[in-house]
Amino acid sequence: MIIQTEALRRDFLVGTRLRRQRVTAVEDVTISVARGEAVGFLGPNGAGKSTTIKMLTGVLVPTSGRANVCGLDPVRRRRELARRIGVVFGQRSQLWWDLPLRDSFDLHAAIHRVPAARYRERVDECVELLDMASFLATPVRQLSLGQRMRGEVTAALLHAPELLVLDEPTIGLDLTSKERLRSFLSEVNARGDVTLLLTTHDLPDVERLCRRVVVIDQGRVLVDDELAALRQGFAGHRVLVVELVEPVPPLHGLAGVVDVTVEAQGLRQRLEFSPGATTAAELIGTVAQQVELRDVSVVEPSIEDLVRTLYYSH
Structure with missing residues (x-):
């Protein structure tokens, strides 16, 4: 096993010196992650994810x-462990802001004593797959968020870690940058190069x-299961938002749609549908056959919705 915990607990003392109370952030967390797995570690803010990590x-x-x-x-054995894992925090940087991105990679390789041949091979691979050639000479502080996150992931992988811990890796990224990063991480994991532990509030990250x-709330593990089984048991609905060229009556009677809300004098409709009964693509196709569309978007259920459903079902 890459990760094995048993009844893991962490308490904090909060308050003033004269009046303190003990608060439990993580309680009785027992999980295991096998080599080569990709596991989503989910929960709302304050659930205990960061403390566990x-x-x-x-x-x-x-x-x-x-x-x-x-x-x-x-x-x-923290120092030895640091040479065998990589960590990426979406809101914290491990790159040197005043240096070109390439120089940050060079420094990371030197710190981890990565052999020159292996370093060149890994950098070349990441540059190609993450499309970074055009900004390798750009100082990190001048990079867009999407460019910087691609650099962060590359830096974390340079020393060929056995485990890569990703904390909100796609936060704030546009759709193109998100998909590029997801595809790269999926490919690296599929090859068996690295085990992934992912925390995120973005359900498409997890699905991809x-x-x-593993779902955690109030410091305790609620569910540890295959994503397919969890998706089947979670009755959460998605919402297709359609912007129309002209107002039309509510689009009732569509397959899989359980509720319709009309907004903006009929120019916008929210179609709540069950993922088990239809897909967003199928529903968009059906709607497009009946009305002229200006724009469409899909609203995913939040991690909070998922945890709330799981909490009341356990």
Whole structure:
């Protein structure tokens, strides 16, 4: 196993020196991740995801319980573990802002003592697959968010880690950048090069990359199951928003649609549908045959909706 935890717990003391109380951020988390897996680690803000990741990477010491990552105790052998894992935080950078992107890669390779031949091979591969050639000489501070995130992922992979931990890797990215990054990570994982542990609030990230999900809330694991089984058991609906050229009566009676809401004097309609009964593409095709469309978009259920459903079902 790449990750193995047993009854992992982390408490914090909060308050003033005279009046403190103990708060439990993570409680009795027992999970395992096999080599080569891609696992989504999901939950709302404050669920305990970041605290768990910090214990897995050796940043925080568990209050009780045990953790083993890549065969190592994350706290006692943190330095050795750092050479065998990669970490990408969507809102924190590991690149040098005043240096060209290529120089940041050179520094990371030197820090991890990556052999020159392996370094060139990995950089060339990432540059090609992530389309970075045009901005390798650009200082990091001048990169767009999408360009920087591609650089962050490359930097995390330069030393060929066994485990890549991704915390909100696509946050703030446009659709094109998201899909490019998802495709790259999916390919790297499919080859068996690296195990992925992904935390995100973006369900399409999970659907694109992960076959299994662990859902955590209030510091406890609610569900640990295959994504297909979870999707089948989660009765959450999606919403297709259609912008119309001309107002029309509510589009009732479409296959799979359970509710219709009309807005903007009939120029916008929200079609709530069941993913088990139809797909967004099928529904768009059906609507397009009946009315003239100006624009369409799909509203996905949020991680919070998923956790809320799971919470009440357990």
